[in-house]
Amino acid sequence: MKFSHSKADLYIPDSLDSEIAIKRTTHLGIGAHQDDLEFMALHGILECFQKENQWFGGVTCTDGAGSARSGPYAGYTDEEMKTIRVQEQKTAALIGQFSFMAQLAHPSSVSKQSDKRIALADDLETVLKKVEPEIVYTHNPFDKHATHIGVLLATLEAIHRLPESKRPKKLLGCEVWRGLDWLPDNLKVVQPLDTHPNLAGALNGVFDSQITGGKRYDLAVEGRRVANATFFDSHSVDHSGRVAYAIDLTPLVASDQPKDLRRFVADVVKTFHTNLATTIDLLN
Numbered sequence: 001m002k003f004s005h006s007k008a009d010l011y012i013p014d015s016l017d018s019e020i021a022i023k024r025t026t027h028l029g030i031g032a033h034q035d036d037l038e039f040m041a042l043h044g045i046l047e048c049f050q051k052e053n054q055w056f057g058g059v060t061c062t063d064g065a066g067s068a069r070s071g072p073y074a075g076y077t078d079e080e081m082k083t084i085r086v087q088e089q090k091t092a093a094l095i096g097q098f099s100f101m102a103q104l105a106h107p108s109s110v111s112k113q114s115d116k117r118i119a120l121a122d123d124l125e126t127v128l129k130k131v132e133p134e135i136v137y138t139h140n141p142f143d144k145h146a147t148h149i150g151v152l153l154a155t156l157e158a159i160h161r162l163p164e165s166k167r168p169k170k171l172l173g174c175e176v177w178r179g180l181d182w183l184p185d186n187l188k189v190v191q192p193l194d195t196h197p198n199l200a201g202a203l204n205g206v207f208d209s210q211i212t213g214g215k216r217y218d219l220a221v222e223g224r225r226v227a228n229a230t231f232f233d234s235h236s237v238d239h240s241g242r243v244a245y246a247i248d249l250t251p252l253v254a255s256d257q258p259k260d261l262r263r264f265v266a267d268v269v270k271t272f273h274t275n276l277a278t279t280i281d282l283l284n
Contacts, residue, residue, distance in 0.1 A: 001126055004119045007063070007105040009086060013094040025057035025099040028133035028168070030124065032111065032151040034064050034089040034103070035210060038096070038203040039221045040174035041137035043191035043244055045096045049199060055099035059127055060089055061120055061151050063105045070214035084209045092206045096199070102127060111150025117157070120150075124158035133168050140173030140180060140247050141265050148177060156261060159253055167253050172246040179224055180245035181231065184275050187268060189248050190232065192240040193225055200242075 001010060001022065012021045027048050029041035037058045038045070048056040064085030065078035073081070086103055093101035104123050110116045128136075138155050139148035152173065159167050172189055180188065193200065204218035205211070211218055225242035232243060247268070252260055 001102065001130055003102070003104055003123045003126065005105040005123075007082075008123070009090075009101075009103045009105065011090050011093060011101040011103075013090075013098055013101070018100070021055075021100045022057065022130050023132075024055045025131045026054045026134045027056045028059065028127070028131055028136045029056065030059045030061070030127075030136060030138040030151065030155050032061050032108070032139065032145070032147045033067070034060050034085040035092075035207040035217065036060070036139075036148075036176055037137075038092050038206070039217060040139070040176045040244070042193055042200055042203070043246075044135065044137050045098075045203070046193060046195050046199070048099075049097055049196060056096065057099045057131055057133070058089075058093060058101045059124070060101075060103045061106055061111060061124075061154070062108045062147060063103075066108055067210060067213070069209070071212055073209050073213040076209075081209065085207075088207050088209060092203050095202050095206065108147045111147050111154060114153075117150060117154050120154040121157040121161075124154055125161050128158055128162060128168070129166070132166060135170040135172065136168045137172050137174050137246070138249075139176060140178070141249070141261055142173075142180065142247075142268075143177045145177035153261070156252060164254070169250075171249040171253050173249045174246045175224065175244060179228075180247060181228055182272065183245065183247060183268070184271055185232075187247060187271065189246040191244040191246060193242040193244055194240050197242070 012018055027044040029037040029044055031037045045056050048054040063082050065082050067081055106120050110120050139152045143149060225244055228243040228245055229238050229240045252264055
């Protein structure tokens with residue numbers, strides 16, 4: 001695969017021929033930053049771990065230059081952080097037995113500007129055409145991180161450039177910078193994460209530049225997963241110890257215009273409001 005940025009990196013953890021590695025991929029994660037895939041798309045990683053007929057491939061869109069840093073990383077330059085974060089992501093791909101790991105190395109600003117986002121959409125189109133994944137995990141449209149929303153928009157743009165027959169069968173928007181526990185239950189995609197708990201811990205802990213650098217993402221992500229499992233249903237015992245939520249964005253894959261995202265978001269919020277109002281009215 002050829003990408004638009006000169007520093008883009010393609011890594012095959014098991015050293016298989018790249019064309020074969022890309023083609024065997026069934027589950028694809030598209031994240032904004034190094035560590036987003038491990039935090040939001042663990043379900044896909046676990047689904048494929050140690051499977052011969054299912055493989056998880058990863059795409060990280062940005063270069064990691066703007067990350068928060070303190071402690072031993074406080075004095076690192078953006079260029080030094082880029083190098084470290086690229087290597088951390090490769091290590092995670094090796095531990096998680098990814099089919100491939102593509103790091104596109106775009107500045108975060110690219111995803112936030114519609115005119116510049118075209119280059120990112122071009123790269124994602126290249127990946128999607130080569131992989132033809134069955135399922136794609138990416139950011140959800142209610143995320144509060146602007147770069148994440150930009151990556152989602154670029155993903156939708158890339159998907160809509162494909163013929164309908166070549167588009168992924170399922171597109172899931174996952175939790176990072178906003179949980180999805182508030183979604184009406186009929187809109188939640190519930191993803192149990194009980195298998196290989198040691199793997200989840202190992203993947204969380206790889207990103208030392210973020211954790212030691214001042215953000216305890218490892219604890220926060222694990223806490224969210226446990227909380228989701230416990231607070232999913234007040235009238236039954238827990239069926240899973242750890243759960244991630246996603247929202248099914250597949251209806252947007254079949255639609256003709258990527259801008260349908262705004263209407264999709266408005267409809268979900270309207271449903272949430274209606275459910276709340278109905279409960280209040282019943283109790284008054």
